[in-house]
Amino acid sequence: MEVSYRLHVVGDEPTRDHVLPDLPGSTSYEPGMIDRFGEQVHSSLPLIAGSGIAGSALGATLLRRGGGGIFTGIVGGIAGALAGVALGGIGLAAVRGIGSHRPPQEAQHAPVADPTVHEAERVKVMTYNLHGGMGGPGAFGSSSQELDRLADVIRREQPDVLLLQESDNFGTRSNYRDTMRELDRRLGSDSAVGATAETTITGRDQEVAVMTFNGFTVEDARNIVHADPRGGGFPVRFSSWLRDAKTAVGSILGKDWSEGTGYAVRNTIDTMIRTPKGNEVRVLAGHYEWPNAVDHQARQVGSVAGALDAWNGPTIWGADFNVQRSSRWGESEQQIMGRAGLHDAFESVPDDRRLPIPDRVSNPGHVNAAGGGIDRIYASDQARAIDAHVVNEAGDASDHLPVVAEFDLVPDSGATAAS
Known part of the structure; x- marks a missing residue:
């Protein structure tokens, strides 16, 4: 794993009063040419x-x-x-x-966040792949109307913590809009931090991001860039850009010139969030690759999950994992997460509180059952899932449906529970 502190921040920078724990085995990320x-x-x-x-x-x-x-x-x-x-x-x-590459900003020296849950508290988390603010499947080009629709979906759910994927910044496909900044203007977040695994030759960042509301704030953040078995060198990156350009031109002309799933470096944003009651929660968000010949679950998810035990406080991880839960890749993911002490929110809530997805949805990744889609939220034992659902009302505001889970933070033994 490689770590960078090059972040896209809207509004106030993370305070870094309390910081994330060290990430064992990580090295500093150095962007390529x-x-x-x-x-x-x-x-x-x-x-x-x-x-x-x-x-x-x-x-x-x-x-x-x-x-x-x-x-x-x-x-x-x-x-x-x-x-x-x-x-x-x-x-x-x-x-x-x-x-003239500017070195990344390192976290200042500060105490590591307190893993103790001192007071019971509820946290509502939403994970949402935004499709660059362009709308539903096959859509191309972002607009104020499409961004308004996304903001309306989020506003109706009123999450405390919002995890984003495909939040474009300076992308041709999304008309060079800054998706996270546009949402911040509409929703008024308390914190908004994004990170990209790569900047394309045309300057586009496709970010994963964390936004907070209702008095929740980001204290610290870093970008974990995952190892790439293809090397990520100039030839593969440039050929990928040419393929993306061809797909974009085809979309404008009404033609499907896409070639498979394309290529993208993958990353995870790792944050420490302070709640209104003073609890500290580690929150991660990512967007991972479709299955291929390489054991990408171990390479992407496994490398991060294996390092989480450096901090034993409440941890929540939401992402577009790009694998069906019922597939062998999904089963491998569940095992990896289980070894890290994390559990799928849909598997943790009582059956009578688990809301299924209708059979007819726009994204085939979400068909049949809430636990069977490709977007999921995991949490540690200190964050007890009490509700999980998919927001079917979101329709084609994106090519994904958002997933929402509510958690009760469980006070540690000896701490005072809220009445």
């Missing part, structure tokens, strides 16, 4: 756009002066815009990106 290039493309957008506009004007003017007509001027403008972007914007971004 494409990531650094993409970071500079992201930060240099005004320069790139300005260069493109200037190049467009210059190209059109030069060809028109050469005796060409309106069509020739248009062609010259397009060619000049492309040249301006490439030479004036991306060229400079590449030089800056390759040569």
